Amino acid sequence: MGKVLRGRSGRRRGAPDTKGEILAAARQVFGERGYDGASVRAIAAAAGVDPALVHHYFGTKEKLFLAAMDIPFDPSAIAGAIMDDTSGAGIGERAIRTFLAVWGQPAGRAPILALLRSAMQNEAAARLLRQFVTRAILGRVLSIFEGVPNGALRAEAMVSHLIGLAIVRYVVKLEPIASVPDEDLVRLIAPVLQRYYDGAFEQD
Template structure:
């Protein structure tokens, strides 16, 4: 049987090979066009598959991006976890704890560090990440919690600053503080952004 991509005899690509081809094409398109500019249909066309197959493997553009960039956690999961709190008064604690849970896990910390460092040194990656974070974290958080975008961004900015000091630069004593010490320190400041609306 001829291969559909090469016309040469051989077996048909299996699910793993097809999935990897989709991811390779997605990486290329995200790099060329950014998160906003790349579409699910464009990725499918580039990979020579039906858009429904891309949707089947990844659930949508956000899922493709998370897999293609080897992002360790989908931002939608973070919003969902924080949204599980019982009241708005607990958002600061929930956000601090969820953020630190992700960073404290070595399996997610390593790829997060790679993404953070890449975004700091490569304008194309920075643009792509900015579009992705805006679409998948900041906008949904604003809509879910009904908090003005600038307040959500200020809170996230503080957490990214902590990540830089603790995990990238290793500045003491924040680098060796316990997770609970940091939650106790960060939560009231984060909560102020959410209360003063």
């Protein structure tokens, strides 16, 4: 039997982007188990690296989390899709389409899932999610709801539906909603979301 493959001390050869691999592993594991549930050891294992190296690069688990949550996804892409049209017409469909595009691929949903899962177990993470939703989502969408009566409330109601959808479809995996094709969801949900915009202008 030759030498043991892993376990040799000291620097490795070449110039592997170890820090990046740790970050990627962190996003995945945080996404699967949330902040408290993800152990530094598990993240290190997923990155194929000694746990101490994680601390060497990021100092503390919390800093690693913050680093992993940074640049969660391309903000301009999302904002762009939603803001394609600054009028309220079709905002329901644009919202659900953007949502499905981001959550459809694991890489896209990992950071938000991590934030969401963590927010359920950790007040600090809840604060983080709050400010993320406020800044990254509402801050942009709100311009559409600007001048709309109860605009903020209506926008948040839309967001709350999408968060619930994320949980039911991607976490709890309730059938049939977990397996239904994207297009069916768009047809089902878009007009309902749209009502949060249109409803503002109806008589009471």
